[in-house]
Amino acid sequence: RLNELGTDWSYPVHLGVTEAGEGEDARIKSAIGIGSLLADGIGDTIRVSLTEDSPHEIPVAKALIENIKKTSNNEHRTSNIELSFDPFSYQRRPSETLAVGGIGDPGDQVRLGGAELIRVVVSQSNFDKMAHKIDKMGDYKPEIVYELADIKEVDPRDENAIARLNENSTSQLVTVKDEVDLPVISAFRLLATRLHPRHPILLKDALRRSTANDKARMTNDERSPNDRMTKEQPDASIRGSGFVIPSTFDIRHSSFLQTLLTASTNIGSLLCDGIGDAILVQGEEAPGQALRLSYNVLQAAGSRIFKTDYVACPSCGRTLFNLQTTTAKIKEATSHLKGVKIAIMGCIVNGPGEMADADFGYVGGAPGKVNLYVGKTAVKFNIPEAEAVDRLKDLIREHGKWTEPASTVRGLEVVS
Ligand code: SF4
Known part of the structure; x- marks a missing residue:
């Protein structure tokens, strides 16, 4: 009916996630819903709706718009490539299951790919900082150490490298190489399109590891109203354990807000495309926060439910x-x-x-x-x-x- 009104009508598209809730989870849900569409070039106005005082919505909305520069880049066009997923309905990309070295006793293995749970991967350096507390981490445990899982890294534009992987009849966990100069979403979509479906894919939030030493985000200063506003209850799985994943999401430290929105937009968008058998958050330096973000993005995307x-x-x-x-x-x-x-x-x-x-x-x-x-x-x-x-x-x-x-x-x- 709108089209019938005439070709001179121009209809802007408004985006919003209206029942996102509050705190960190609400920001993650908003980024997955709004950020992933913005990254696809869809949307002329946005509203972030939080169950918080309205002024808290503005910095999140501004950061999401600011983030478009990172999550999309029209200088990197990939034409004439048939999508490997249906953007109008969800179906998980089929892959074969395989077992990789897990965390725990030597020889323990973790299954991934196929219909297995989407796994949470951490770097060796982050794992070393957490290793002595693993048994107290409840549902927030890391599952795979990146450096020990024989992960194949590739530039998805490198047709020879992709061909070599595709010739291999044994399934392997594959990811995009760090420093590939493509936006994350485009890089992984391209990989999913070109890679043989037998190979599971590890998603990353960023194509470089964080080296920032942002002491501010590691503080537990809870004196400001913003700190209290975003303070969450410790998750039930770690209550009474003596271990608490850092739970203060301090919105004042825009570096963490940016990290959170970028990780949610990039990984969440790909998960909703059906791509991804494991995830690695490497744009956040603090290991506890990176781990919590990993699980919360999986939950918000509906890919892995581990809490209320x-x-x-x-x-x-x-x-x-x-x-x-x-x-x-x-x-x-x-x-x-x-x-x-x-x-x-x-x-x-x-x-x-x-x-x-x-x-x-x-x-x-x-x-x-x-x-x-x-x-x-x-x-x-x-x-x-x-x-x-x-x-x-x-x-x-x-x-x-x-x-x-x-x-x-x-x-x-x-x-x-
Ligand atoms: S109170 Fe307002 S925002 Fe909440 S459900 Fe009713 S109409 Fe919607």
Whole structure:
């Protein structure tokens, strides 16, 4: 119908991820949704929607736009290449499974490729800094050391090198060489197009290792409101272990925000194309943060679920409760429920329709009253707000998805 109105109409495209939630995960989801389309040249206006005070959305939006220069480059055109994936529907690139040396006892192996989990790879130097704490790292464990996994590095434009790999009937883990002067997304798409599907692919967030020594991002100074705003609960898998992955995402240090958005856009975009059997975050120097970012990008892309997932609206004039404090309360009560997806929506006007595929919903029904949902079906109505988090826990119990949390959180220890 719009086309029928005439060829002189010009329709800008607006991009947004409206129920991203808050904190680091929300920034990652926004980068995957908005950043990957911007990198493809799609989008004329954007809005980053966070369940935080609105001014916090602006630096993220600006950084995403600034990032286009890094994630795309129209000087590097690759013409007449047939895509190896369908940009309109998701299908994981088929590859053969293979076993590579894992972390643990000598001889331990990790399977990847095919339908196996997408694996998390770290460099030897980062692994050395974490090795003494591996058994305390819960679900954030590194799985493969780059230098020990016999990974083949290639420039995807090098047809002879690709031909040699394709002639090899034994599957090998392959990645793009560092310092290849292509944008990351283009480089890996080209690799996926030219490489025989038997070979699994290792994705990187950047084609060079970070050498920055940004002491600021390694501090645990939590005095500013921005620090407190982004402070997250330790993940359930490491509660009580004495080990805490650095969990303060300090938005003031734009270098980490840039790293996070770049990693999320590059790796997230490729994962959504169905490309990638393992990932390496090497643009972030601090090993704990790089590891946490790796797992969080996998979760946000829906590629590997290892913790509770939250969908939360950004709030507006219709919101019937304080979304920020309520989201914090619900997270505190449920963040140990691995694989459960919970939506927190401010009103019943638009909330239920925007809960995506959440398992449970906590939705403002009337002033001071909350409705609870299982999937998209409302099952409890007009619960007084003071009781609603407990009733949500009861509902999760009734549906067999509740487990008891580890009871204690011991000290804070930072690996960075
Ligand atoms: S309160 Fe309702 S309309 Fe407003 S952002 Fe939340 S779900 Fe959307």
